[in-house]
Amino acid sequence: MTSDQLLTAPDTVLPALRGAVAGLPSYVPGRRSAGMDIAALASNESHYEPLPAAAAAVAEAASTMNRYPDSAAVELRERLARHLGVTAGEVAVGPGSVGVLQQIITGLCDAGDEVIFAWRSFEAYPILVELAGARRVHIPLDEAEGHDLDAMAAAVTDRTKVILLCTPNNPTGVPISHERIEVFLQAVPSSVLVVIDEAYVEYAEAGSGPDSLALYRRYPNVCILRTFSKAYGLAGLRVGYAVAAPTIAEGLRRTALPFAVSALAQMAAVASLDAGEEMEARVAAVRQERARMAAHLEARGWKLKPSQGNFLWIRADGSLRASLVDAFDASGILVRAYQGDGVRITVADSASNNRVLRILEAHAA
Incomplete structure (x- = not known):
């Protein structure tokens, strides 16, 4: 009997998952980059390469x-x-x-x-x-x-x-x-x-x-x-x-x-x-970009809450949220959308951030 026949046999009773597991919502990871010109801004990852000391430690441990x-x-x-x-x-x-x-x-x-x-x-x-x-x-x-x-x-x-x-x-x-x-x-x-x-x-x-x-x-x-x-x-x-x-x-x-x-x-x-000092220098650059983006958007009518993470939060529901996600997708920018609530965008390098700003400028109130 093949596996397909086993699954379709009418008298087959398979082990049952716990009720809590069967009804469990799946964690939705940030979407992954699939091309060279894709800005992967959905997972709040650091856009920097690993710290050199960390990369060296991994090579040694390998x-x-x-x-x-x-x-x-x-x-x-x-x-x-x-x-x-x-x-x-x-x-x-x-x-x-x-x-x-x-x-x-x-x-x-x-x-x-x-x-x-x-x-x-x-x-x-x-x-x-x-x-x-x-x-x-x-x-x-x-x-x-x-x-x-x-x-x-x-x-x-x-x-x-x-x-x-x-x-x-x-x-x-x-x-x-x-x-x-x-x-x-x-x-x-x-x-x-x-x-x-x-x-x-x-x-x-x-x-x-x-x-x-x-x-x-x-x-x-x-x-x-x-x-x-x-x-x-x-x-x-x-x-x-x-x-x-x-x-x-x-x-x-x-x-x-x-x-x-x-x-x-x-x-x-x-x-x-x-390598804490090098990490802090990278963090300072992200903070600077975060402040630049927020000031730019607020000057164009977006009302943002001050973010203290490496991301910006755009409160948007209904048609605005859908429109933003479509525009980002069309421009090769991966962001994290939350059904009915809004869009989260990781702060990355200045070039990627400028691409984000252009999309949001076009949708400003």
Whole structure:
């Protein structure tokens, strides 16, 4: 019997997926470049080539690909601890910040427990929550495209285990101030883990968002979540990390898939931390381009919220959104469109950014 006959046999009963998996929405990745003149601005990747030190570390590590990596990521955790002023026991690593977030939700949530997050925010949040059998509680963004912390605090119940605060928020770019998060933490039970997701923190202007390490030192139910995928340019290697109270961090390490972070990724991350000045110079250039684009668009009638990520958020629904996506597609520019909400555009090199500006000028109010 062929595989086709097996699938079409009337008496064939195949193994059933869990209900939570069968109904799970798929994560929609940013569209990929398929040509030399395509501007790939959909995934918020760094448009720079890898840091030379990171590329050299990968080349050196390549000769050890036949060996398993250090599953405990001791060298990377110790280097991160020195970088952040914490102990290695407070650090957990995983395959990107989304991998660490899965470890967080798996480690803290039983079936029926609740995870609160703003919406719209990072699209992986509801997927990871439902996969764990937990219940997602999403709170609409406020009029400023940011987190409604009062509503989020009011949504806490005795089943709430985790709250996710994305700052700067993806996809809107709006940060949450230190003062607002501190007031929020005072209103939230200490038994609830508050995850400050800072995937884009390196791109934020100083003082625009929280001093998350200071908050963590004062509130032990805070967990900081970061990644090497964005500013450090290691999106293809998948390495992120969390800073949490030692007992929480140990739990995250226990829930991690063994050997999930490759030796290449670990060595590249360590080398990237050692090349911090070069990374900061690249980030400064992105900030400069972000400000230039925003000023240009605002002068032509676009009303933008100040973004602190490496992207701009264009609030657009209905015909405007469709028109923008069509225009970008026709011009070979890949952007991230969100059904009913808007368009997110990665800030890249000046030539690509100028192509974006020309499209948006033609659609200005």
